[in-house]
Amino acid sequence: MKNLSRLFFAMTLLLAVSISYGQDKNNPWAFGLGVNAVDLYPVGEDSPRGAYFDEYFNANDHWNILPAPSVVSVSRYISDGFTFTAQGSLNRINKIGTNDFMGVTSPATAPNLTYFAVDGLVSYSFMNIINSQKLDPFIGIGGGYTWVDDIGFGTLNGSLGLKYWLNDNFGLTAQSTYKHAFDDFADGGDGAKHFQHSVGFAVRFGGTDTDGDGIYDQDDACPDVAGLEAFNGCPDSDNDGIEDSKDDCPNEAGLAEFNGCPDADGDGIKDGDDKCPTTPGLASLAGCPDADGDGVADGDDNCPNEAGPSANNGCPWPDTDGDGVLDKDDQCPNEAGEVANNGCPKVEPTPEVMKQLNDYARTILFNTGKSSLKKASDVTLNAMVAILKEYPKAKFELDGYTDSVGSAKSNQLLSERRANAVRDYLIANGIGEDRLVAKGFGEENPIDTNKTRAGRANNRRVEVKVIK
Known part of the structure; x- marks a missing residue:
């Protein structure tokens, strides 16, 4: 018993340490700790034992309960809802069943026997089937070896259970396992068919987070670069709400409409394409302003406040002689003439x-x-x-x-x-x-x-x- 006590102490200590490393719901490892009850009664045998599932919940008369942490387990997720669990449990057996004499029933007792079992179980979770993040019903099959005092025997086990996850790491567990011993003592053998029930809690842990961003690698789209949960672990270096892989300007905060690039002057033209990024302007002039609306950007306009053609650098053409024909078209710019005569005076009457x-x-x-x-x-x-x-x-x-x-x-x-x-x-x-x-x-x-x-x-x- 000293060795068993030491084993339970070591596993409990390991469980306590593991709690501080619990991270994510996808962690493949889990430890469990709880109390168990052994019931030798509803196993399909004659008195002092009963038929299968008879008085299944009669904890007062039939359940052997050790009022201390008495079951510890470690589990490893395999795939597709399957998990393998190794479990060790400790108990004291002093109830076997019920004696019935002349219509008077009384508990069938046994000497204070030590119970110790090591079991392995492959279970299947229905959590994804019922589409739940909290309820985790499961069914399992496995086997184990049980010692009652100095007698040991093998068992074939079938389990039903339910886990309720309080968060991604911690959950409550309840499990009922039927352990079938083929050499049951009712048939003259050394084994004992029995049910073992347990309740407790479980802690999940063991995932890998290479970049330390709190998102484990199996769910992290960028496992080698620290990122944000909103982007499946990928970074947003400029914090503009657009992940770097989709951000044309990943180091400069910008707008979604420009794929993460900025528009400092708010004129609807991203800075990279804006020749005047600090002054609101027109798309037709690559983001530069045109105060006089003549189609010539102010920076290139010799007359920015007076409309004029681009051919004259944004200034209006002069009409020196005032004849209505601009100098550029006037063949007689210093002499008033006629429009029909290219700005020159009439030479001959019609x-x-x-x-x-x-x-x-x-x-x-x-x-x-x-x-x-x-x-x-x-x-x-x-x-x-x-x-x-x-x-x-x-x-x-x-x-x-x-x-x-x-x-x-x-x-x-x-x-x-x-x-x-x-x-x-x-x-x-x-x-x-x-x-x-x-x-x-x-x-x-x-x-x-x-x-x-x-x-x-x-x-x-x-x-x-x-x-x-």
Whole structure:
């Protein structure tokens, strides 16, 4: 018994040490400690023993209980729900069954016998089948060897049990085992069929955590690098909630939308692609701002607050002469001109303008037989001045004509004087003299008959031509 006491003391000490190393639910090793009860009654024999499972729970009359830690076990998980357990137990036998004499029952006792058993058990857990993290029912089969005082015998064992895990490491256990001895003393043998019940607690331990992150290797996706439980043991170096393997910027906290890379200025462009990472800008300008909205980034814009084309470095094109044609398109940038003439002044009037000039010219009124202009012609002449000023580069010929009344010589002189009278008026009102030539053609080239007053009036005229 001294050796047995020492054995139990050593196993209890080992159990106490193992508690401090319990880590994870997947730990393959477990130690158990508890108390056991031996019942020799409900084993299918005649009095003083009973039928199978008869008074199975009659602990008071039939159970032999040692009121101290009396069973210790060590278990190793195999795979697929199977576990192997080695168990040692100690007890005192003083109850065998029940005597029945003349209708009076009394406990069948035995001398205070020492009970010691060593058993091995292969069990199967139903924990995964019932999808539970707490309840762990199991069934097992195995064998062992039992000593009652100096008598030893082998047994074939079948067990049912239940474990309830309080957390990943600690659990409560309850187990009932039938131990069948083939040489039972009821048949004249040295063995004894019996039930052994036990309750206690178990501690799981023994998993490997190479990187020391609290997640054991078999569940650790990164077993050699300390990480977080949220990422199955993989690290998140920058603590941005994105594990390093999926983080394009693992050492710089960033956003999920940019695969863990930062956007310091919050403009929706990650810093690695942002040419202006500290100033909010536009995606079209690689994250740089454009204050005037002209499509030229402020850093490249010579006029950042005034919209202008990129071809002019973000500044608007000038229009020096103010004619509405930008200098870059103006062939006469220092001289106001026409859009249709590429910014240059009109050189020659169109046929439509010439018709208008001649319509005016034919209505100029002269005093009869004289070259002096009538006052009523001022409106017509001023209209001609306005048109001529629109074509400062053009030169014009003013041709004077008369009717056939009078001599040809006098008509020639009169036509010349009248053409020059019109020229003088135009020059006096701002038309350059080098632009105007006056000629007289007398009674030549009539445009109407000279036999009527109206026809002769039409022939007394001034015509305007462009000098090419």
